[in-house]
Amino acid sequence: xxxxxxxxxxxxxxxxxxxxxxxxxxxxxxxxxxxxxxxxxxxxxxxxxxxxxxxxxxxxxxxxxxxxxxxxxxxxxxxxxxxxxxxxxxxxxxxxxxxxxxxxx
Numbered sequence: 584x585x586x587x588x589x590x591x592x593x594x595x596x597x598x599x600x601x602x603x604x605x606x607x608x609x610x611x612x613x614x615x616x617x618x619x620x621x622x623x624x625x626x627x628x629x630x631x632x633x634x635x636x637x638x639x640x641x642x643x644x645x646x647x648x649x650x651x652x653x654x655x656x657x658x659x660x661x662x663x664x665x666x667x668x669x670x671x672x673x674x675x676x677x678x679x680x681x682x683x684x685x686x687x688x
Contacts (some may be wrong), residue, residue: 584612587632630680
């Protein structure tokens with residue numbers, strides 16, 4: 584899944600869906616790619632967005648977000664490089680279109 588700020592001009596790949604029940608961000612997801620294969624590359628059109636993964640139940644449904652509720656809490660664990668960037672250098676952790684870490688200051 585990719586969380587994109589509304590202010591970004593993003594055109595996701597055609598295979599991606601758009602979760603429209605979020606007023607703060609655009610949420611894009613690929614319903615056909617639940618398991619991230621080792622060869623996965625971030626689509627260049629979504630490189631400005633934040634990629635995240637959520638666990639899903641193995642129950643067939645047409646709505647991949649059926650399990651979401653206000654009670655779900657996300658825990659974010661920063662990589663060592665991102666932690667140094669964010670907490671010690673005051674930067675923002677980003678990935679380039681090749682999935683390589685970059686500390687934006």
